[in-house]
Amino acid sequence: EVQLVETGGSLVQPGKSLKLTCATSGFTFSNAWMHWVRQSPEKQLEWVAQIKAKSNNYATYYAESVKGRFTISRDDSKSSVYLQMNSLKEEDTAIYYCTANWAYWGQGVMVTVSS
Amino acid sequence: DIVMTQAPLSVSVTPGESASISCRSSKSLLHSNGITYVYWYLQKPGKSPQLLIYRMSNLASGVPDRFSGSGSETDFTLKISRVEAEDVGIYYCGQLLENPPTFGGGTKLELK
Numbered sequence: 001e002v003q004l005v006e007t008g009g010s011l012v013q014p015g016k017s018l019k020l021t022c023a024t025s026g027f028t029f030s031n032a033w034m035h036w037v038r039q040s041p042e043k044q045l046e047w048v049a050q051i052k053a054k055s056n057n058y059a060t061y062y063a064e065s066v067k068g069r070f071t072i073s074r075d076d077s078k079s080s081v082y083l084q085m086n087s088l089k090e091e092d093t094a095i096y097y098c099t100a101n102w103a104y105w106g107q108g109v110m111v112t113v114s115s
Numbered sequence: 116d117i118v119m120t121q122a123p124l125s126v127s128v129t130p131g132e133s134a135s136i137s138c139r140s141s142k143s144l145l146h147s148n149g150i151t152y153v154y155w156y157l158q159k160p161g162k163s164p165q166l167l168i169y170r171m172s173n174l175a176s177g178v179p180d181r182f183s184g185s186g187s188e189t190d191f192t193l194k195i196s197r198v199e200a201e202d203v204g205i206y207y208c209g210q211l212l213e214n215p216p217t218f219g220g221g222t223k224l225e226l227k
Contacts, residue, residue: 047214
């Protein structure tokens with residue numbers, strides 16, 4: 001059974017940092033292209049970041065809205081992908097999902113940025 | 116960025132009847148390899164999005180064949196035949212042709 005479990009969500013103040021983890025199982029993680037997608041309170045889906053597989057040199061891509069503040073990484077030995085979020089803004093408030101190859105999705109984790 | 120526009124915003128369907136949801140992209144989603152990179156997802160209440168259709172017309176694993184996808188280079192349709200109670204939720208189309216991937220605003224399906 002395929003599983004993706006996100007953790008690390010929290011209530012944080014603007015300007016602070018947070019790291020999300022997505023632990024996976026049930027598929028060949030090392031070959032998967034992993035993404036983070038967020039969903040605003042208005043239900044709009046927004047792609048955040050992508051990391052490709054080792055065969056693609058772990059290439060990374062970011063949405064303009066998070067470029068320079070967020071960093072995606074992965075650990076194939078742990079079948080996990082991460083999202084380091086720095087300089088958080090109120091508009092980063094959302095449910096964050098990880099997805100593998102756009103086919104498998106985690107249950108999501110809430111990030112609230114507020115003073 | 117490619118803009119994805121869905122219609123209608125919401126649809127109310129009698130169980131057993133069919134429903135169609137439209138999605139339009141601001142740019143052709145047909146790749147030179149012949150594949151059209153539009154995807155459809157259903158987000159049931161309180162759940163994460165689940166893949167229904169990939170590459171415009173391919174049914175994802177485990178998805179009932181009551182669901183079907185079709186379209187052209189810029190206009191796409193998701194059809195649900197014989198709507199059931201478990202089909203309630205928000206449907207999203209998305210384009211994965213180029214970065215950044217983008218999604219429509221969603222269509223909420225409810226039962227009459």
